[in-house]
Amino acid sequence: MTVSADQALDLYRVMATIRVFETTAGSLFAAGELPGFIHLSSGQEAVAAGVCSVLRRDDALTTTHRGHGHCIAKGGKVFGMLAELYGRAAGYGKGRSGSMHIADSSAGILGANAIVGGGLPMALGAAWSAQVRGEDRVAVAFFGDGAVAEGVFHETLNLAALWRLPLVLVCENNRVAEMTPSSVHLATTRVADFAGPYAIPGATVDGNDVLVVRDAAATAVARARAGEGPTLLECETHRIRGHFEGDPLRYRSAEETAAWAARDPLVLFRARLAELGVPSARVEAVDTEVAAEVRDAAAAAAAAAPAPVSSLLDDVRPGVS
Amino acid sequence: MARLKYWQAINQALREEMARDEAVCVLGEDVGAPGGPFGATKGLLDEFGAARVRDTPISEATIVGAALGASMTGLRPVVEVMFLDFMTVAMDQVVNQAAKVGYMSGGHYRAPMVVRTICASGRNTGPQHAQNLEAWLAHVPGLTVVWGSNPADARGLLKSAIRDDGPVVVIESLAEWSRRGEVADDPDALVPIGVAAVRRPGTDVTVVTWGGAVHRVDAAAAALADEVDVEVIDLRTISPWDRATVLESVRRTGRLVVVHDAVAAFGAGAEIAATVAEHCFGDLRAPVTRVAAPFAPSPFPPQLEAAYLPQPGTIADAIRASVLQGVR
Numbered sequence: 001m002t003v004s005a006d007q008a009l010d011l012y013r014v015m016a017t018i019r020v021f022e023t024t025a026g027s028l029f030a031a032g033e034l035p036g037f038i039h040l041s042s043g044q045e046a047v048a049a050g051v052c053s054v055l056r057r058d059d060a061l062t063t064t065h066r067g068h069g070h071c072i073a074k075g076g077k078v079f080g081m082l083a084e085l086y087g088r089a090a091g092y093g094k095g096r097s098g099s100m101h102i103a104d105s106s107a108g109i110l111g112a113n114a115i116v117g118g119g120l121p122m123a124l125g126a127a128w129s130a131q132v133r134g135e136d137r138v139a140v141a142f143f144g145d146g147a148v149a150e151g152v153f154h155e156t157l158n159l160a161a162l163w164r165l166p167l168v169l170v171c172e173n174n175r176v177a178e179m180t181p182s183s184v185h186l187a188t189t190r191v192a193d194f195a196g197p198y199a200i201p202g203a204t205v206d207g208n209d210v211l212v213v214r215d216a217a218a219t220a221v222a223r224a225r226a227g228e229g230p231t232l233l234e235c236e237t238h239r240i241r242g243h244f245e246g247d248p249l250r251y252r253s254a255e256e257t258a259a260w261a262a263r264d265p266l267v268l269f270r271a272r273l274a275e276l277g278v279p280s281a282r283v284e285a286v287d288t289e290v291a292a293e294v295r296d297a298a299a300a301a302a303a304a305a306p307a308p309v310s311s312l313l314d315d316v317r318p319g320v321s
Numbered sequence: 322m323a324r325l326k327y328w329q330a331i332n333q334a335l336r337e338e339m340a341r342d343e344a345v346c347v348l349g350e351d352v353g354a355p356g357g358p359f360g361a362t363k364g365l366l367d368e369f370g371a372a373r374v375r376d377t378p379i380s381e382a383t384i385v386g387a388a389l390g391a392s393m394t395g396l397r398p399v400v401e402v403m404f405l406d407f408m409t410v411a412m413d414q415v416v417n418q419a420a421k422v423g424y425m426s427g428g429h430y431r432a433p434m435v436v437r438t439i440c441a442s443g444r445n446t447g448p449q450h451a452q453n454l455e456a457w458l459a460h461v462p463g464l465t466v467v468w469g470s471n472p473a474d475a476r477g478l479l480k481s482a483i484r485d486d487g488p489v490v491v492i493e494s495l496a497e498w499s500r501r502g503e504v505a506d507d508p509d510a511l512v513p514i515g516v517a518a519v520r521r522p523g524t525d526v527t528v529v530t531w532g533g534a535v536h537r538v539d540a541a542a543a544a545l546a547d548e549v550d551v552e553v554i555d556l557r558t559i560s561p562w563d564r565a566t567v568l569e570s571v572r573r574t575g576r577l578v579v580v581h582d583a584v585a586a587f588g589a590g591a592e593i594a595a596t597v598a599e600h601c602f603g604d605l606r607a608p609v610t611r612v613a614a615p616f617a618p619s620p621f622p623p624q625l626e627a628a629y630l631p632q633p634g635t636i637a638d639a640i641r642a643s644v645l646q647g648v649r
């Protein structure tokens with residue numbers, strides 16, 4: 001799949017927005033501004049940007065506790081997300097659910113999810129509804145290697161394959177679930193191997209190369225849209241930060257950190273942009289714009305009204321608030 | 322008015338709602354070609370086709386989650402979880418996902434889905450097929466839980482559930498499966514969610530019950546007719562329950578007996594008793610009592626299961642005790 005300079009710069013903008021968003025969120029968390037838990041996806045931006053670049057707005061997505069990047073790449077608004085992280089009434093969930101629960105019906109974001117594996121069946125359902133309604137929407141489920149050991153992963157694969165659903169299962173394999181390496185929690189080394197038993201295509205790709213991810217996702221999405229069924233796409237990547245902000249990362253060696261720093265997806269893609277002939281001034285302009293966008297959104301979120309106690313019962317049942 | 326069996330009333334509700342709204346789809350284990358493990362989905366596959374009536378693998382969590390995802394993207398799925406006991410396998414999708422989608426998305430999404438599930442209590446099915454787990458579900462904000470005790474209510478509640486914009490768990494009683502009853506002909510005759518039925522008006526004591534216990538309470542009330550004027554309330558919706566009807570009744574009678582087939586401890590009866598204690602303290606003329614299953618799994622042999630579930634004799638004793646024991 002060829003990429004024009006403008007398309008490449010758009011991909012870069014998405015990745016840079018995710019990086020700045022999360023760096024900002026990390027600093028705000030460290031400063032005690034954000035309550036609760038946050039899990040950053042820094043280092044995994046190429047997966048979110050690459051996959052979502054081949055999706056339409058009406059395609060559906062489910063993601064995980066580490067889902068900021070997917071939401072941004074799918075069209076989620078940085079202000080609504082930051083306001084949610086701050087617990088502001090203007091946040092996506094009215095500021096009551098937090099970082100792990102961003103949903104946006106106008107962008108097809110069915111929801112991030114604090115339950116490992118929890119989003120897989122929902123994405124399957126979104127794919128099923130497209131099939132029943134005769135629409136050419138597809139659904140994508142993002143999940144980590146940890147979710148592969150959950151029963152719903154296997155149930156979802158079986159059912160998606162059986163019904164030939166327009167579903168793309170994207171595993172971000174960062175080789176660790178919380179503090180436990182995949183060698184301790186998975187029977188295979190390659191997650192894509194699980195495609196075989198369910199007789200669907202599986203692929204393992206470099207998840208830090210956004211163009212490689214984009215190509216693989218384009219193939220899977222085209223297949224799904226054409227009614228040919230699901231694909232399991234494994235993207236090998238690395239989370240730079242700890243499992244959660246505040247994680248002392250005792251399980252990570254300095255060598256590993258250094259090796260992956262050289263493969264930082266933003267660093268790799270900046271070099272690629274130069275090869276594609278994108279002038280560095282344009283890249284820097286994107287950096288400046290993105291930094292300003294996130295800074296302004298964060299300031300606006302900080303200044304926004306906190307979720308009021310009167311909203312405790314809102315949206316518990318439809319029509320009742 | 323037609324006289325239908327309980328399962329036929331459910332079947333009719335599904336057929337009518339599928340005909341009325343093409344977003345209504347049915348999925349579950351054995352629901353398609355076999356017509357449901359007990360016949361509730363008979364004929365639907367032929368009438369509405371394989372796109373809308375799907376046999377599924379035995380993957381309770383995933384089929385409930387699929388119903389949720391589909392409900393968020395344009396369908397109104399009715400997913401069958403064969404037995405109420407098996408809801409435990411789907412509990413993440415029910416409790417953490419479906420019940421909270423509206424709240425977590427700040428109202429961005431709704432989950433107009435129904436989970437139909439059968440309680441086989443009273444059919445000698447043993448510890449893993451006869452549990453009355455309604456309190457587990459009713460304890461979760463965001464879930465609606467209904468349970469019809471007769472054909473008309475089973476039909477009308479299921480229709481309301483399908484038309485509701487949030488997730489509703491519809492419990493059905495296998496023990497009532499062949500019971501016949503009058504059912505409305507009007508496809509838009511609904512039984513509203515959250516509204517109890519006064520099955521028998523009375524002045525001496527209020528008995529609140531639901532599900533499979535309703536008919537044993539009726540029998541007890543009928544047997545006591547010469548001695549005690551019993552008011553029998555079939556709750557029909559476990560959550561959100563009809564507090565107004567229950568509190569009004571207890572204020573009049575001054576006495577409350579709650580009867581349910583679930584174990585007493587931490588059950589829905591405790592919630593009702595506590596609410597009555599809070600709101601009707603000055604009106605009560607006797608202690609609130611509960612008649613419920615003992616704190617043990619459900620046994621399978623008929624004589625043991627009969628001893629396990631509240632029977633008309635025990636229920637009548639509790640009603641009599643309430644009247645005798647209290648102040649006039």
Ligand SMILES: Cc1ncc(C[n+]2csc(CCOP(=O)(O)OP(=O)(O)O)c2C)c(N)n1
Pocket residue numbers: 064065066114115116117143144145146147148174176177178243
């Ligand atoms: C059902 C469930 N079990 C356990 C957890 C606690 N938990 C949160 S994230 C996580 C690890 C997930 O690892 P992975 O799926 O690889 O995603 P990653 O964090 O690497 O993005 C665990 C165990 C949870 N949230 N949900």
